[in-house]
């Protein structure tokens with residue numbers, strides 16, 4: 001059967017970060033409701049960097065059913081969970097410590113394996129298999145939502161420009177020891193996992209992102225890591241950005257209604 005063309009990317013741009021945060025929380029709450037209505041749970045993957053603080057609109061939101069969330073990390077730095085570089089620590093400080101999510105619903109690295117990246121990434125892949133096998137039976141897991149950031153070099157998750165992991169087609173979780181951004185050791189979702197999600201949302205704010213956002217949206221042929229995120233049909237790709245980040249972008253904005 002022929003593959004269907006990917007859905008067109010939806011670009012939502014907001015006048016400021018507060019408006020972005022509010023609309024993002026509304027969007028996530030709706031995605032959560034649709035997923036729980038269909039399957040009784042919500043599978044979501046988070047990133048580190050600037051993303052966790054953009055999730056503050058979820059704190060105190062009565063429509064969020066935290067006990068139905070199953071949270072994974074789209075990438076994680078290979079450091080102890082309490083290390084300042086840990087994406088889990090950032091998400092805990094900025095979100096999880098402020099909401100009633102059961103600890104067991106947050107899937108973290110097995111920190112007994114930090115010295116063996118092969119085993120560590122295999123173990124995280126098995127954690128995904130336990131969550132997704134049978135339920136969303138497919139060659140790759142189908143997350144309800146993957147939330148990504150975009151670095152100043154166009155990287156996303158821990159997929160960096162020119163890195164051999166951009167070509168990974170089989171593994172769900174890969175590892176690298178040569179990340180150009182510290183810390184060097186990381187694990188990351190691969191493109192097949194990201195691109196099989198039902199919804200992938202990039203979040204980017206601030207004028208520091210303006211040049212790279214233009215490159216990624218207006219010149220996707222350049223093949224920067226963020227431009228390679230293309231969910232397979234019926235998955236949908238969204239960008240939630242502020243006007244400072246999208247100031248130079250030609251790609252058409254979509255109206256977003258709360």
Ligand SMILES: O=C1O[C@H](COP(=O)(O)O)[C@@H](O)[C@H](O)[C@H]1O
Pocket residue numbers: 046047048049050051075076077087148149150151152155156157158181
């Ligand atoms: O190193 C990382 O960087 C990216 C982008 O970070 P940002 O601060 O520019 O938003 C992040 O999405 C990823 O999770 C993280 O490990």
